[in-house]
Amino acid sequence: MATTQHRKRKKKHPVKRFLRKHFALCMTVMVLIFIALIVLIIYAFKNDSKTPGKAKTTPTPTKGATTAVTPTEPGNKQTPTDSPTGSAGNPTDPPTPTVTPTEAPTSTPTPTPTPTAFGECSSVTTDLDAEPIEMDNWPIDYLMLVNWTHRLKYTGDPEGLVRLDEVLDRNVYIIQDPISVPEKDRDYVIVDDRDNYSRGNRVALEALNRMCTDARAAGCSQVKISQTGAYRNYATQNQFWINRITKEPNYGKDPYKNPTRTVPGNASEHRTGLGFDIWLIxxxxxxxxxxxxxxxxxxxxxxxxxxxxxIQYEQWHFRYVGEEAAAEMHELGYCLEEYIAYKNGEDVAALKH
Ligand SMILES: [Zn+2]
Known part of the structure; x- marks a missing residue:
């Protein structure tokens, strides 16, 4: 018995001896296991609170190594690593409530209006073959260029038209009542009731009224503007053109060599309401x-x-461009084509075709 007891004691002995001998090592191992457990618990808890009910069900198929943390982040602490694939669409995300509209951080650049060239107008095109489009109230610009190489896009009326007799003072302007002109004598086309009266741009007409008033005070005669001397509709201008080329088929073939007086329907600035043929009695x-x-x-x-x-010399054709530009053009001695080229930094001399 004593020997067996002794053996039993002896059997326990090596363990105890081992523990006693390697006590520090054992403690270290236990502490490490304990720390690892705590870390695991904390990690599991964190993960759980971030994606309630989602993290485990959605395997985030396309994300590979980045896994669950970043893509589903609800927004309040956007990390710089957020959605490197351009999160705007994130097409693989199902529309669960946790998928928040996180479009803001992708810094969509606000579109800045592209600067247009000086004198450029959206109603004008340099495409000479473009078919004019039917539209009213198309925008104008006081410096817009309408000529052989810059055509109007539209056939309707521009913005800002008013009747001449609404603005012009009767002391300076002899009013021609268009309705009194017999139909057979009319050189204009009535498209609708608005065409029964001469019309022009209101701002230009107000300036014209001031000019004519001062001209009268300086001894000039009254002014007369015919039905076709201010705004012209497309039908009228184009009819002028057709009449002309019917008589002279080569008319306007090379206007910079042989300047003309008549132009096609969408090449005349009379269509803008800014040009006026002023007849002094x-x-x-x-x-x-x-x-x-x-x-x-x-x-x-x-x-x-x-x-x-x-265009041939026309001593009667005045165009409104605004005071600032008119003063500058007067100073420089430029016509409108030259002035616009000069302002855009282009070669003015190259315009002499
Ligand atoms: Zn004219």
Whole structure:
């Protein structure tokens, strides 16, 4: 018995001895296991609170190594690592309530309006073969260029048109009642009731009224503007053109060599309401040519610029461009084509075709 007891004691002995001998090692191992357990518990808890009911069910198929943490983040602490694939769509996410509309952080660039060239207008195209589109109230710009190479896109009326007799003072303007003109004598096409009266751009007409008032005070005669001398509709302008080329098939073939007086329906600035053929009863334009720039007008087709404008000299055709531009053009001695090229940093001399 004593020996067996002794053996039993002896059997326990090595363990005890081992424990006693390696006590520090055992404790270290236990502490490490304990720490590992705590870390695991904390990690599991964290994961759980972030994705309630989702983390385990959605295997996030396309994300690979990045796993559950970042893509489903509800937003309040957006990490820089968030959705490197451009999170805007995240097409694989089902529409569960946890999928928040996290489009904001992707910094969608606010579209800044592209700067347009000086004098450019959205109603004008340089595509000479473009078919004009039927539209009313198309936008105008006081510096818009309408000529042989810059055509209007639309056939309807521009914005800002009013009747001449609504603005022009009867002391300076002789009113022609278009309705009194017999139909057979009309050179204009009535598209609708609005065409029964001469119309023009209101701002331009107000400036014209000031100019004509001062011209009268300086001794000029009254002004007469015919039905087709201010705004013209497309049908009228195009009819002028067709009449002309029917008689002269080569008319306008090379306007910069042989400047014309008539242009196609969408190449005339009479269609903008900013151009006016001003007839002075006594026919002396000196005062008006000298002073028009002070009122925002230019003589649109000067004698020395016919190769630039493609239009013959017209001492009666005035165009409203606004006071600032008119003053600058007067100073520089430029016509509209040259002024716009100059402002856009282009070669002005190259315009002489
Ligand atoms: Zn004209």
């Amino acid at each position: 006594e026919y002396d334009y000196k005062w008006m040519h000298t002073n028009c720039w002070k009122y925002g007008f230019i003589l649109r087709y000067p004698e020395k610029k016919t190769k630039v404008t493609g």
